Amino acid sequence: MGHVGRTTLKMVEWILLIGVGLVFVFPFLWMFLTAFKTMPEVYQFPPSWWPESWQVENFRKAWSSGPFLTYVWNSLVVAVGTLILQFLIGVPAAYAFARYRFKGKNALFGLSLIALMIPSQVIFLPVYVQMSHWGLVDTLWALILPFGASAFGIFLLRQSFMQVPDEVIEAARLDNASEWKIMWTIMVPLAKPVLVTFGLFSFIYHWNDYFWPLIMTNSDSVRTLPIGISMLKAAEGGKQWNVIMAGNMMLVFPILVVFFFAQRHIINAFVYQSK
């Protein structure tokens, strides 16, 4: 291929990348701009790009329309609590699946993979009944416990544990390390990129989750941020899109910040590297 041909190819590649990038960035940009507009601007046709004056007021309105501090706290407790539980259950499970030979191992691993394929909408009813039996409906536990064992997490961690050379584990055994110690001091640090990625996915999923809290909670004191924000629609009467988008900005902002700082880890987790 000639020099010109290669340059053309590079340009096509760039144009495609920019195009795809725009498709993903546009909704965020629109949300961001809308959050700062006035009501008339939101409904104006043809729509305008930039707000005439930046309405920080929208954020104050959204925040004071309900107990948002409670929502944020609940969202944090649910997302972090779920993550910790998933971590405590997932690491030993993945270590066993990756490193031990025992009866029924494949069947059990298959079973946990099946869990990966069933959406929560299919099982929410029996889980709800179970939670209500235990008297946990309308508590934060109902939002945390059902997600304690993550098939996706176990799967990812198992893959990563399987890549650790046998000799490293054997060396640790000769160094008088217990299995427990090997798991936490050798395996987990090696799986750091995978753990970070999984942690992000899990955190984002539970931070954003709308369906499950909607079903499991009835009172403001245990509601999470997404429910609070969706209630902006109802509470204010009429669709104040600028206020709703301001609320959404508050929902998305922490995630964007985390994503920004953890980018490198996410890429590392999906690209095999030998170090």
Added chain:
Amino acid sequence: MARVELNQITKGFQNQTVVKGVNLVIPDGSFTVLVGPSGCGKSTTLRMIAGLESVTSGEIQIGDQVVNQLPPGKRDVAMVFQNYALYPTMNVYDNIAYGLRNRGTSKKDCKILVEEIAEIVGLTPYLKRKPSQLSGGQRQRVALARAMVKKPKVFLMDEPLSNLDAKLRNQMRVELTSLHKQLGSTFIYVTHDQVEAMTMGDQIVVMSEGNIMQVAAPMDLYQEPENLFVAQFIGSPAMNIIPSENDSQTLWGFRPEKALIMSDAVTTVSTNEMITLRGSIVSREILGADSLYYVETGKGRVVVKMDTDQTVELQTSVQVCVPYSHIYEFDRDSGNRVQRREGKPAPTLAGGMV
């Protein structure tokens, strides 16, 4: 320090027995090398001593203790692996200290011990580095330091030098030998490289297909091989094997460096002092100080090693002469050495008094 004893050790995997009833005594403080071609069971034997592999039957004793049921960490052994097996997320200091910490050594003692060992192996400037920031030779030193710091009864080494380049390997060989002298501990060393075995070991165990073929000191192994396998495995190039002249049940062997090439013009015949094989040179390898000549004779192709002071051209018709004193006799079926009766095999010609 301890002696290690293996009694009738067998290891089977599913449908295959890889170690077949091995009996071996490794004396306290010895440098014992297990050597053999790949798949001969040497690594499995070492791993059973380490406790990384269970024993199918038999008994392993370290010191006065039967260790069959002890986990690896409780056997008071340390192992150096072929690929170093360093902990990738820990720096050099933590790599060396890991075993001490698991034993409950205090932080202060840890620091003293690690720094002392680091000084010995020359790692002091690198204690804060991660293994990925070290060269192959430095990683090897970390692996050694990690083993040494525990002051184990027995050092186990599984081909520790095979990932190093030739120059570094020679250097480490010397260092390991002097380290052994310095520490005085028992070393058990696995390699497939006979040069490593001969240069480092004071007791060499030659293994083949799960059996021990011979246990001896390096020179004894070279001079008095007990069977065809050892004769051909030890020494480079390998011993020449030809059918014997007077007995179809035996084979003769002679080392390439013990034969002589003579011009065809000189008339010699097999006497009671030497045998003579007629043939022509088909190939020649010049190694520098020595040359290898491949000679096609009536009894098969043989190799002769000679110094390069005089060279012989290809295709030349020559005679290969081997003194009887350098001929080894083996049983054709069992491969075992036939002990020479009174110095030499029955002469083919009646000759003068020798």
